[in-house]
Amino acid sequence: MGKTTCASHLAYGSAAAGYRAIAVDLDPQNSLRLHFGIPLGEIGGLSRGELTAGDWRARLLAGAGGVEVLPYGASDATARRGLHRSMESPGALSAALRGLADSEDTVVVVDLPPGPSAALDAVSALADLRLTVLLADTASLSLLPAVEKGYYPPWVPASSQHRLVLNQVDIRRRLNREVTEFVQAQYPDSLLATVHRDEAVPEAAARQMSVAEHAESSRAARDMSMLCRRSLALLLNRAETSHQSSLWGPAL
Ligand SMILES: Nc1ncnc2c1ncn2[C@@H]1O[C@H](COP(=O)(O)OP(=O)(O)OP(=O)(O)O)[C@@H](O)[C@H]1O
Ligand SMILES: [Mg+2]
DSSP, X not given: OOHHHHHHHHHXXXXXXXXXXXXXXXXXXXXXXXXXXXXXXXXXXXXXXXOOTTHHHHTOEEOGGGOEEEOOOSOOHHHHXXXXXXXXXXXXXXXXXXXXXXSTTEEEEEEOOSSSOHHXXXXXXXXXXXXXXXXXXXXXXXXXXXXXXXXXXXXXXXXXXXXXXXXXXXXXXXXXHHHHHHHHHHOXXXXXXXXXXXXXXXXHHHTTSOHXXXXXXXXXXXXXXXXXXXXXXXXXXXXXXXXXXXXXXXXX
C-alpha cells in the first residue's frame, strides 16, 4: 500500500532538507534498502547481531541521496526470533534507536511490517511522529476507527503525534475519490497528505532512486515533497519545545 515507499521518501526528503537522515527497516522483508541502491546481495543489517546500543551505528550503510540505511538484514527464523525477543525487552530498542539519533539534526525514519507487531509496539513508545499509510479504499476506511483508537499501544506518550497519509489516490476512480473526500471531511486534522497513484513511483523504485530524482515534475514528486515538508514541520515544532531528536515510522 505504500509504507516502505513513503518511508524511503521521508528519508530522501529529510536528507535533501539538510538533516542527517537514517532509514531503519524493522520489516523482515528487508526491502527498504532496495530504495537506496543497496545491492540485492548485501546481507548486513539488524538481524545479524545483538540488539545493543551503539552497535547499530556500525551497521549503517551509505545509501543514495545521502541517506544512511540500516537494513533488517538477511535472516533466518532463528535470527528473526532473536530480534523479536529483544524488541520485547523493555528499553532495548529505545536505547538502540536513541544511539542512532545522537544529534538534534538527525531524523530517523522507521519502516515497519504490516499490521500489529512487536516492532510497532516498541517504536510507538518512542516516535515523535507516527504516520499511518492507508489506501483510499473501503478496507482502509473500515480500519480507520481502530487506527484512531486502539491500534497503537496504550503506552504511546501524549507528546507523540499521529497523522494519516492516503496513498495511491486516483481521483478518476469514483470509489477512490469518494473515500478520499470522506477522509478529508471526517479526519481533517489527522490527514497529513495525499499521494496520488503515479507510475513514476514504481519506476523510481526500480531505479533505486527517489521519485524527485527520477521524475522531478511528476505528481508523485510534488506529493512526496509536500509529505516531507509537513512531516518536518511537525517534528520541528516538537523539537523546539522538547529539544529531542526525532523518530517516526509509517505504520500500517
Ligand atoms: N503513489 C503510488 N503510485 C503508484 N504505485 C505506488 C505508489 N505507492 C506505492 N506504490 C507501489 O505499490 C507497491 C507497494 O508499495 P510498498 O512496498 O511501499 O508498500 P508496503 O505498504 O510497504 O507493502 P508491505 O506491506 O509489503 O510492506 C510497490 O510496487 C510500490 O511501487
Ligand atoms: Mg513495506
